């Protein structure tokens with residue numbers, strides 16, 4: 017517990033990307049990669065700083081692995097360049113790059129035991145025998161595979177193989193570690209434990225991590241910054257709270273966590289408040305927003321379910337009020353999610369924390385309810 | 400159930416009919432004595448005489464031929480010389496066949512099929528004709544020397560030497576080495592090479608630490624597939640090696656056809672089988688079951 021807290025303290029003051037004088041460790045400069053007619057990575061620019069835990073998030077096939085492979089040296093960019101510590105990596109073969117990659121397919125050596133797989137990179141570094149066996153033991157303990165050191169990869173389960181691949185990439189303690197879906201095959205509990213251990217290890221050894229993941233919760237927990245990708249492009253980059261609370265487009269809002277999107281036309285936008293006319297809300301929608309928007313343009317309000325307020329009885333009329341019928345209830349123990357069908361057939365999700373054991377105002381299927389949200393709970397999106 | 404049991408014993412029936420039965424025939428022959436008769440050995444089994452016939456037949460069998468093999472140095476010399484040809488030939492085949500198979504497996508998939516065809520193509524002509532072709536190439540006034548003369552180089556006399564035998568062996572058995580090697584190398588996951596490079600292995604280190612060990616089953620299969628028939632090879636040493644080359648195959652041929660000593664020929668065959676082929680096949684099977692178990 018203490019290590020986690022101190023980790024948080026270190027974390028909260030860590031923001032080299034906000035410092036204009038800091039030089040990034042890894043830099044993608046307008047990198048493009050094509051496979052035949054298909055463009056897998058489109059003009060991506062990305063800076064990753066020393067000791068940063070950086071997560072790449074995006075749907076399948078959006079180019080995450082390709083981006084990593086260009087850094088590791090297995091693909092050559094068609095345009096742009098990749099630099100490490102300011103040095104252009106072009107022409108440097110993979111085995112001379114001071115970074116290691118954990119492969120999405122694991123790529124374990126089938127003829128070597130678990131421990132010799134993990135020792136492979138250490139032997140290439142020419143470490144002493146005793147040190148190699150110490151490190152291997154340390155890695156085996158980290159990934160909880162102490163008992164399986166002498167097994168061959170084909171005698172392991174999928175999750176065990178994944179942990180061997182992780183240990184093998186971690187063991188030589190590279191400057192930059194590239195992890196392609198490192199925890200995808202682990203069960204929830206082991207995955208959470210490994211997440212925290214990875215974070216602690218990264219802090220302790222001062223490594224820089226670039227992690228690919230499908231799991232946005234995992235990215236939120238582990239990463240200092242997240243880049244959200246779509247079809248070969250980076251749509252938004254920022255620390256988890258920023259990406260979650262201030263998405264810059266509907267795609268990001270929808271991809272990270274759950275969101276209710278209300279579409280409307282701009283009635284007024286005076287630099288402090290934006291008012292939309294929308295079929296779901298007779299009295300209109302209002303949100304605090306500094307940026308002016310052109311009148312009658314299409315805009316969206318994105319509101320997270322936990323920021324929707326559910327009323328069993330009608331609240332006083334005003335903006336951001338909508339009426340609907342409960343279509344579904346999802347009880348999650350700590351939270352209950354209500355799916356409410358409002359005017360125009362749109363469904364809106366509202367989450368309520370179950371603060372008391374007995375719900376004072378029980379809401380049931382088919383009940384008529386009212387939903388509101390605060391003006392500063394909505395993010396105004398124009399695309 | 401019945402079908403399955405039939406399917407299960409079918410291979411054994413096959414082995415019984417085409418391996419064990421001929422083997423027993425040859426074994427029996429090797430225990431008989433040479434005779435001036437047709438066929439040229441005694442005793443003959445006289446089934447009409449009943450049990451007494453079988454008993455007298457069994458009594459007449461002895462190990463005399465084997466004692467003769469042991470006492471005559473000719474057999475030992477040809478046995479060792481055959482072993483040498485087969486062993487050196489296998490090593491040369493590995494040295495040539497491995498790079499070939501490796502190159503083929505790293506070729507773009509479309510080209511691989513063409514290369515594979517090129518390796519198999521020689522099988523479409525008779526083995527004997529191909530070896531005779533080498534005689535035509537290597538003989539003193541043959542194609543090779545004509546070409547050398549054309550270039551103003553001194554002529555070579557290769558035919559009827561050990562070199563010619565090795566040339567023929569390597570030429571004839573190369574596909575048997577290349578194909579199993581190609582099969583294992585082509586199957587190898589290319590991401591293993593990437594992982595090795597990623598962990599700091601140079602291409603050469605990656606080859607010796609990853610590609611080569613993983614291809615060992617192919618190396619063993621290719622070596623066995625070439626070594627065993629090369630030990631008993633007759634045509635190549637006979638046509639290219641000249642009269643001075645002693646091999647088991649030639650000795651066997653001489654005993655059988657020239658000396659009409661069927662028991663001696665059979666004994667040579669049995670010795671080869673028992674001392675060489677059987678242990679090798681057994682070892683190979685054990686290694687593969689071990690590999691499968693681990």
Ligand SMILES: Nc1ncnc2c1ncn2[C@@H]1O[C@H](COP(=O)(O)OP(=O)(O)OP(=O)(O)O)[C@@H](O)[C@H]1O
Pocket residue numbers: 051054055056074075076077078079080081082083120
């Ligand atoms: N070697 C290749 N040849 C041709 N196309 C490729 C190659 N590698 C990747 N692609 C294509 O490039 C695109 C991006 O692939 P990439 O592997 O980077 O996706 P990803 O984001 O890692 O997906 P996932 O989450 O499923 O692993 C895909 O459409 C893929 O089909």
Ligand SMILES: [Mg+2]
Pocket residue numbers: 080081082120196
């Ligand atoms: Mg991928």
